[in-house]
Amino acid sequence: MKLQAQEIPSKSIPVPAVKQKDSLNLGLNDVLKPADTVKTVKNDSIKKKQPILDGIVKRKAIDYEKIDQKKKELTLYNEAELIYKDIELKAGIIVFNYEKDEVYAGRIKDSLGNYSQNPVFKQGQNVIEPDSIRFNTKTKKALVWNSRTQQGEFRVKAEVSKRENDSVYFMRSARFTTSENIEDPEYYFLARKIKFVPKKKVVAGFTNMVIADVPTPLFLPFAYFPMSEKSVSGFVIPTFGDTQEKGYYFQNGGYYFALSDYFDLQVLGDYYTNGSYAARFESSYAKRYRFNGRVNFRFENQINSEKGFPDYFRSRQYNIQWSHSQDAKASPNSRFSASVNLGSSQYFRQSYNQSNIGSSLNNNLSSSVSYSKTFQTVPQVNFSVAATHSQNTNTEEIDMTLPTFQASVDRIFPFAPKNGIKKGIIKNVNFQYSIRGENRIHTTDSLFFKPGMFDEARNGFQHSIPISTNFKVFKYFSVTAGSSYSEVWYFKTIKKEFSDSTNKVETTDVNGFDAFRTYDFNSRIGTTIYGTFKFNEKNKIQAIRHVMTPSVSYVYTPSFDQYYDTYALDATGTRYADYTRFEEGIFGAPGKNKSNRIGMSINNTFEAKVRDKDETKTEPKKVMLLNNLLFSTSYNIAADSLSWSPMQVSGGTQFFDNKLNLNFGTTLDPYAIDNSGRRIDKFNIDNGGSLFRMTTANMTINYSLSSADGEGKGDASQQTVLNGGREDDLFGRGTDMSDQRQSLFSKEDEKNKEKKTTEFYRLKIPWNLILAYSLTYSNTNRENEIVGNSLMASGNIDLTPKWKMGFSSGYDFVQKGISFTQLRFERDLLSWRMSFNWVPIAPYTSWGFFIGIKSSVLSDIKYDKRNLPDRTLR
Structure with missing residues (x-):
């Protein structure tokens, strides 16, 4: 555009326009011309010019933006930002040549x-x-100096990088590490040449490991590292070592199968030079908002020593674990869950791949798989099917129910109005119906999963119909009265008779349907009494509140002697005994003796109001003094002797902001005993003793404290809890040899890692301590002795932000010896973890040292040395 102060007359010569012929006004001759004489219009041979930029350029800079039309360049300086297509670039200076489609930053x-x-x-x-x-926006090629990038857990820095396209990079003098500090990592791998495919793989030439900027003799002529963000299949490198009993070994080597996004499978195995071997199959599965679970199967063929030696022994051990949980939103009216832990009774005590004292000391393994469903009808119906398993690892006895069936109908009030309050005896009359069926199996470890385990199976059904009502009398007393009817079906009963051939009483099974029916009557009356003892307002304790809940119950059960028969005890025919054919049934047998029992109980709660230390608060603070102090006993009117049952006393309380839990209990027997220890129909006070004879007593104290409130609880490993061990670490922390990345440092420690690295030492050292004390007294037969008296302790302390120490120990005052003791040390080496565990006292004497990279990508780079406790194979 050109602007002037005044108009200048045009000096150009006008060219007259030639009048064009109207193409639409054709004559007849024009229409009838031959086709070859008609002139065609040619297309324009000059192509339209494409725009310089293919997209919108967004940019900004603090100092200046400069456009050079001659060089076709855009320059941004100081905190420059450029957004073009899918490219976002920030730098001190950015030069964009939009003619060559090149960007320099x-x-x-x-x-x-x-x-x-x-x-x-x-x-x-x-x-x-x-x-x-330097980057070309069209060809996608780039040349990068000192690039820093992160792919998954890897951080890569290279002197020169060349990008061919979106999926291939070539790097020179590159180092890659899992350290968070790429500029000064504690370790890295230095590779001369690298081909890098993002989210897929890294292929390197000669690679050398550098620790603390010091090259090590550890090198590889070439290396391959998977970089996928999704799970990929691959080999698991085994651990090498040696043992005194089994020789050299390859342990925890195998293959990982990434089967899908919902489940995986890891197959691991061990081999020892004396012939022992082991196999493990581990799988995890999950589906969001539906379910998640984990399955483990372990098998070990163990050989101790060698053939010809006196200590030679072979043993086969296995363990099956399955945990499954369903999301509550998946199906509100049905639920499936599983918690399975079964196998050889000696697995955790003999396995060479588990150093788990808490699991080995546990005497019980249990399992449960259940499915339940609720039918939203009126009345509501509940249905469930379950399979359970209980195993004692000391006696090696196993009890199973395959399956347990239960169904129940919700409570029905036949005389209550549809709308309004149910008040009075009649309106509160209600009844229910429930049925339970079981197929119970009792076997041993040696017969488990063998046909013989089903030979002694017992099964049956139990129907129950309780009828009850409740009402108030004298305004303050609540009365409950009712009756219960039960019918039991068995498909196998017994028969007892004296056999002349064997000269003893023989018990035989009788197959076929049989049933018995029982009923009882019950009632209960109770009330609640409140009492407050007030003190001077100037005292620290301003008031003590006592809540007492007394109750009296009555239960009448008639005699069902019609279900009893007699059998001869010997060949003379003069000695007989009574029995019922249902006595070995899973739901019990009908009672022969009439019961007319009155039960009495008093529950007490003591609570104090204490003046708060904070003077700004006007209301006193409530402190629990004694919680649930219960006294209970009963009297059988129909009994001809020993009518009173022993009195049960139990209680508990909490102190120090609920950090100390105290529970106690005792049994007080009013009757005396004879010289053989049997109860006689004579009160103990009439026999020269006290009013009650204390037969048993127990007390447990658990105290959890720490440097900060709420951090006193220990945290055992997930595998320890899954194996049936304690949730705390009073019996030490278990170690799974197939995964040594378990750490003493909690998730909160990891979150605060950046803050802690600035501290060399701490003025306030974090710590936690758990104390557990147990005392058991027995005087059943005038032994008057302490049968159990032990103190256990477990704690952890952060010596520095990177050093943590833990211990578990105890003392048995009865056996007069130190119980299981474990010392734990761990050093957080940023990208690495170093730990040392030591059990100094027999019979679990052992130690283990481990140092390795935390990242799962490089978890095979480790050093592991251990000496496990001696195993006695059975």
């Missing part, structure tokens, strides 16, 4: 002459932080 010098504002190049999900970069 680099650093700038600050006022002190130091380089700052490194480029940050982002395309899609790939982020690169180099010193400088």
Whole structure:
């Protein structure tokens, strides 16, 4: 555009326009011309010029933006940002040549002459932080100097990087590590040449491991590292070592199968040079908002020593674990759950792949698989099917129910109005119906999973119909009265008779349907009494509140002697005994003796109101003094002797902001005993003793304290809890040899890692301590002795932000010896973890040292040395 102060007359020569012929006004001759004489219009041979930019350019800079039309360049300086298509670029200086489609970004010098504002190049999900970069937006090729990028758990820095396209990079003098500090990592792998495919793999040439900037003799002529963000299949490198009993070994080697996004499978195995071997199959599965679970199967063929030696022995051990939980939102009216832990009774005591004292000391293994469903009818119906398992690892006895069936109908009030309050005896009359069926199996470890385990199976059904009502009398007393009817079906009963051939009483099974029916009457009356003892307002304790709940119950059960028969005890025919054919049934047998029992109980609660230390608070603070102090006993009117049952006393309380839990209990017998220890129909006070004879007593104290409130509880490993061990670490922490990445440092420690690295030592050292004391007294037969008296302790302390120490120990005052003791040490080496566990006292004397990389990508880079406790195979 040209602007002037005044109009200048045009000096150009006018060219007259030639009048064009109207193409629509054709004559007859024009229409009838031959086709070859008609002139055609040619297309324009000049192509339209494409736009310089294919997209919108967004940019900004603090100092200046400069456009050079001659060089076709856009320059941004100081905190420059450029967004073009899918490219986001931040740097100190950015030069964009929009004719060549090339972008250059680099650093700038600050006022002190130091380089700052490194480029940050982002395309899609790939982020690169180099010193400088040159990039072509069309060909996608790039040349990068000192690039820094992160792919999964890997951080990579290379002197020069060349990008061929979106999926291939070539790097020179590159180092890659899992350390969070890429500029000064505690370790890295230095590779001369690398081919890098993002989210897929890294292929490197000669690679050398560098620790603390010191090259090590550890090298590889070439290396391959998977970089997929999804799970991929691959080999699991085994651990090498040696044992005194089994020789050299390869342990925990195998293959990981990434089967799908919902489940996986890991197959691991061990081999020992004396012939022992083991196999493990581990699988995890999950589906969001539906369910998740885990399955483990372990088998070990163990050989101790060698053939010909006296200590030679072979043993086969196995363990099956399955945990399954369903999301509550998946199906509100039905639920499936599983918690399975079964196998050989000696697995955790003899396994060479588990150093888990808490699991080996546990005497019980249990399992449960159940499915339940609720039918939203009126009345509501509940249905469930379950299979259970209970195993004693000391006696090696196993009890199973395959299956247990239960169904129940919700409570029905036949005389209650549809709307309004149910008040009175008649309106509160209600009844229920429930049925339970079981197929119970009792076997041993040696017969488990063998046909013989089903030979002694017992089964049956139990129907129950309780009828009850409740009402108030004298305004303050609540009365409950009712009756219960039960019918039991058995498909196998017994018969007892004296056999002349064997000269003893023989018990035989009788197959076939049989049933018995029982009923009883019951009632209960109770009330609640409140009492408050007030003190001077100036006292620290301002009041004590006592809540007492007395109750009296009555239960009448008639005699069902019609279900009893007699059998001869010997060949003379003069000695007989009574029995019922239902006595070995899973739901019990009908009672022969009439019961007319009155029960009495008093429950007490004591609570104090204490003046708060905070003077700004006007209300006193409530402190629990004694919780649930219960006294209970009963009297059988129909009994001809020993009518009173022993009195049961139990209670508990909490102190120090619920950190100390105290529970106690005792049994007080009013009757005396004879010289043989049998109860006689004579009160103990009439026999020269006290009013009650204390037969048993027990007390447990658990105290949890720490340097900060709420941090006193120990945290055992997940595998220890899954194996049936304690949730705390009073019996030490279990170690799974197939995964040594378990740490003493909690998730909170990891979150605060950056803050802790700035501290060399701590003025306030975090710690936690758990104390457990147990005392058991027995005087059943005038032994008057302490049968159990032990103190156990477990704790952890952070010596420095990177050093943590833990211990578990105890003392048995009865056996006068130190119980299981474990010392734990761990050093957080940033990307690495180093730990040392030591059990110094027999019979579990052992130690283990481990140092390795935390990251799962490089978990095979480790050093593991251990000496496990001696195993006695059975």
